[in-house]
Amino acid sequence: MEIQRDIYLNKLISKKHNGLIKVITGVRRCGKSYLLFHLFKDHLEELNVPDDHIIEMAFDAYENKKYRDPEVFFPYLTEQIRDSEMYYVLLDEVQLLGDFESVLNSLIRRKNIDVYVTGSNAKFLSKDVITEFRGRGDEVHMYPLTFAEYMSVYSGDRTMAWRDYVIYGGLPLIFSFETPEQKGDFLKALFEETYISDIIGRNNVRNKAELEELLNILSSGIGSLTNPRKLSATFKSVKNKTISPNTIKRYIDNLCDSFLIDSAIRYDIKGKKYIDTPSKYYFTDFGLRNARLNFRQVEEPHAMENIIFNELKVRGFNVDVGVVVVNEVDKTGKKTRKQLEIDFVCNKGSKRYYIQSAFVIPDEKKALQEQRSLISTGDGFKKIIITKDALAPLYNENGILVMNVFDFLLNQNSLDI
Numbered sequence: 001m002e003i004q005r006d007i008y009l010n011k012l013i014s015k016k017h018n019g020l021i022k023v024i025t026g027v028r029r030c031g032k033s034y035l036l037f038h039l040f041k042d043h044l045e046e047l048n049v050p051d052d053h054i055i056e057m058a059f060d061a062y063e064n065k066k067y068r069d070p071e072v073f074f075p076y077l078t079e080q081i082r083d084s085e086m087y088y089v090l091l092d093e094v095q096l097l098g099d100f101e102s103v104l105n106s107l108i109r110r111k112n113i114d115v116y117v118t119g120s121n122a123k124f125l126s127k128d129v130i131t132e133f134r135g136r137g138d139e140v141h142m143y144p145l146t147f148a149e150y151m152s153v154y155s156g157d158r159t160m161a162w163r164d165y166v167i168y169g170g171l172p173l174i175f176s177f178e179t180p181e182q183k184g185d186f187l188k189a190l191f192e193e194t195y196i197s198d199i200i201g202r203n204n205v206r207n208k209a210e211l212e213e214l215l216n217i218l219s220s221g222i223g224s225l226t227n228p229r230k231l232s233a234t235f236k237s238v239k240n241k242t243i244s245p246n247t248i249k250r251y252i253d254n255l256c257d258s259f260l261i262d263s264a265i266r267y268d269i270k271g272k273k274y275i276d277t278p279s280k281y282y283f284t285d286f287g288l289r290n291a292r293l294n295f296r297q298v299e300e301p302h303a304m305e306n307i308i309f310n311e312l313k314v315r316g317f318n319v320d321v322g323v324v325v326v327n328e329v330d331k332t333g334k335k336t337r338k339q340l341e342i343d344f345v346c347n348k349g350s351k352r353y354y355i356q357s358a359f360v361i362p363d364e365k366k367a368l369q370e371q372r373s374l375i376s377t378g379d380g381f382k383k384i385i386i387t388k389d390a391l392a393p394l395y396n397e398n399g400i401l402v403m404n405v406f407d408f409l410l411n412q413n414s415l416d417i
Contacts, residue, residue, distance in 0.1 A: 001153055001175060002038075003031070003034075003145065003149060003152065003153050003172055003175075004039075004149070004152065005031060005034075005035050005039060005142075005149065007146075007314065008024070008035050008140055008142050009035065009039050009040060009043065011140045012024075012035070012040050012043075012116065012140060013040075013043060015138055015140070016114060017086070017114055018138065019108065019136075020108070020136050020137060020138040021104050021107075021108055021115045021116075021117060021136055021137050021138065022114075022115065022116040022117070022138050022140060023117055023118075023119060023124070023137050023138065023139045023140070024036060024116070024117065024118040024119075024139075024140050024141075024142055025118070025119050025120070025121075025122070025124065025139055025140070025141050025142065025259070026118075026120070026141060026142035026143060026259055027120065027143075027144070027195075027258065027259035027260055027284045027285065028120045028194055028195065028198065028258075029171050029172075029173055029190065029194070030142050030143060030144045030171065030172070030284075030285075031142060031144070031145075031172045032092070032118040032120075032142055033058065033092050033118065034172065035142065036090050036092060036116055036118055037056060037058075037090060037092065040090070040116065041054060041056075041090065044088055049086075049088065050085075052080070053085060053086065053087050053088065054087075054088045054090065055077060055080055055087060055088070055089045055090065056090045056091075056092075057073070057077075057090070057091050057092065058092040058093065059091065059092060059093045059094060059096040059097050060092065060093040060096060067097070068096050068097055068098055069098055070097060070098045070099045070100070070102070070103050073097060073103065074103055074106070077089065077107075081110070081112070081113065084112055085112060086112050086113075086114060087112055087113050087114070088114050088116065089107060089113055089114070089115045089116065090116050090117075091115070091116070091117040091118070092117075092118050093118060093119065093120065094117040094118065094119055094124075095119045095120070095121065095123075095124045104117065104136075105136065108136055120198075120258070120259070121202065121257050121258050121259070122256065122257040122258075122259065123202075123257050143170075143284060143310060143313065143314050144169060144170035144171050144172070144284065144285040144310075145170030145171070145172060146170065146310075146311055146314055146409070147161070147162070147165055147170070147307065147311070147409040147410065148409060148410050148412075149170070150165050150170050151410065153175060158406055158410070162406070165286075165307075166286065166298065166300055166303040166304075166307075167180075167287065167290060167295065167298055168180075168183045168184075168187065168287040168290070169187070169285040169286045169287020169288060169289075169290070170285060170286075170287070171187075171190075171285055171287060171288070173186070174186070174187075174287065183287075184291065184295055187287050187288060187290070187291035188291045188294070190288070190291075191288055191291050191292055195258065195260055195288070196208070196211070196212065196215075198258065199211070199254050199255065199258050199260075202254075202258075203250075203254045203257075205251070205254065210241070210243055210247070210251070211251050211254075213235070213239060213241070214231065214248060214251050214252070214255075215255070215292055216292065216293065217231060217234060217235075218252075218255075218261065218281050219283070219289050219292045219293050219297075220293065220297060221281075222281075222282060222283070222289065222302040222303075222305065222306050223280060223282075223302055223305045223306070223343075224280065225266075225278040225279065225280055225321070226278050226279070226280075226281070227245075227277040227278040227279065228245035228246070228248040228249040228252065229245045229277075230278065231245075231248045232244060232245045232248055235248075252281070259284055260283065260284060260288070261281050261282065261283055261284065262281070262282050262283075262284060262309075262310075262313065263279045263280065263281050263282075264279060264280045264281075264282070264309065264319050264320055264321045264344070265277075265279045265320055265321065266278070266279065266320065266321045266322075266323050267320040267321065267322055267323065267345050268323050268325065269322050269323065269324050269342070269345065269377050269379075270324060270325060270377070270378065271325070274320075275323060279321070280321055282305075282306045282309045282310065283306060284310065286303050286306050286307060286310075289306070300359060300388075301357075301359035304357055304359055304386075304388065304405055305343065305357040307405075307409070308343075308344070308355070308357050308386055308405070308408070309344065311408070311409055312344060312346050312355070315348075315412070316348050317346040317347060317348045317353075318346070318347045318348065319344050319345070319346055320344070320345045320347075321341065321342070321343065321344070321345070322341065322342030322343075322344070322345040322354060322373070322377075323339050323340070323341060323342075324339070324340045324341075324342065324373050324376045324377055325337055325338070325339055325340075326338055326340060326376050340372060340373035340376055341373055342354050342355070342356060342373045342374060342377075343355060343356050343357045344356075344357070346415075352381040352382075353381065353382050353383075353384060353415055354374050354377060354381060354382070354383045354384065355383075355384045355385075355386060356370050356371075356373070356374060356384070356385045356386070357386055357387075358370045358385055358386070358387045359387065359388050359389075360387060360388060360389045361385070361387055361389065361390075361402075362389075367396075370385050371385070371396075371398055371400055374398075374400055375398055375400075382401065382415070383399070383400045383401070384400065384401045384402075384403065384415065385400060385401070385402045385403075386403055386404075386405050386408050387402065387403075387404065387405065388404070388405050389404075390402050390403055390404040390407075391404070392404070392407070393407055393414075393417050401417065403417070
């Protein structure tokens with residue numbers, strides 16, 4: 001079974017021969033190697049690029065361990081460059097290559113070498129590395145399967161697909177397993193043996209139990225505003241443990257660097273400024289989140305919000321949490337200021353959308369509640385409510401587009417209806 005990842009393949013194709021190092025980043029097991037060594041390589045072969053002009057190396061493979069030494073790898077690679085025709089160098093998990101920055105900079109100085117690499121942590125694109133690349137890196141960030149990609153290979157209707165997607169997420173390898181038990185065991189083992197071990201090893205985390213407790217709290221609080229200080233207080237009151245806010249911030253940074261979680265910070269819409277804290281945290285793959293909690297808390301409303309967030313990120317939006325400050329008068333006549341929230345403020349270029357995730361809207365009271373913050377922005381940007389129970393996309397009397405989550409996820413142009 002071949003899963004087409006056209007979003008990322010087309011990005012790679014558009015960047016060919018641009019003189020930059022094409023860097024594919026993303027959480028482990030999201031399909032980076034498959035994109036590079038299968039989909040992109042197939043593209044090159046369709047263009048009749050000779051096999052000996054496509055040079056591949058997977059640095060995480062045991063048999064290639066010796067090539068992690070740049071003194072071994074660089075001579076091996078340069079020996080294969082035998083003419084002036086274009087060579088395509090495909091390197092997987094290149095952060096395992098010693099002094100990889102210098103190696104890559106040396107490669108792209110040659111006019112007949114086009115370099116494509118993958119990496120599984122954000123530190124691979126840290127400021128220091130970017131400085132080493134001197135503006136020569138061009139990132140393509142990859143996510144697990146979107147719902148549309150998932151549906152393209154799922155044998156069933158969209159209702160069945162949604163049920164499984166909400167529980168087991170979109171890591172491509174999930175299709176290698178047939179039963180719920182196999183899928184659950186795979187995700188739990190992957191979380192423990194790959195993600196946690198990788199984060200601990202890379203960041204020299206000394207207290208694994210603290211990191212895992214933090215993961216449990218973040219997993220249970222999808223869509224909730226929080227910050228290191230609040231989390232530190234939670235550890236004290238619920239777990240009877242003392243962990244400093246600085247330590248918690250460092251753990252969160254580690255989780256974000258591994259692309260396991262992502263954050264959305266608050267933005268004051270009327271004040272036009274960012275509010276540093278608190279923030280919301282979402283899992284890059286909701287199946288991994290569920291596995292972290294042993295599939296005990298699979299709440300569909302939270303899942304839908306997380307999935308919408310990821311879809312917006314895949315579509316290239318910068319996504320923030322919106323804050324709208326309104327003035328009110330209480331029952332005693334006293335004036336008060338209240339903060340209303342918009343789930344997602346999405347920006348890309350000159351485009352902006354305000355989006356609310358509302359699993360169900362059972363009555364007029366709920367409808368007004370979801371609309372209030374959108375109406376209060378006082379601007380003309382498009383306002384959208386995504387829900388599970390809408391029959392078809394329609395604009396209500398306030399000019400707000402209400403659409404079903406399937407219409408949103410399965411149509412790349414859904415926000416422009």
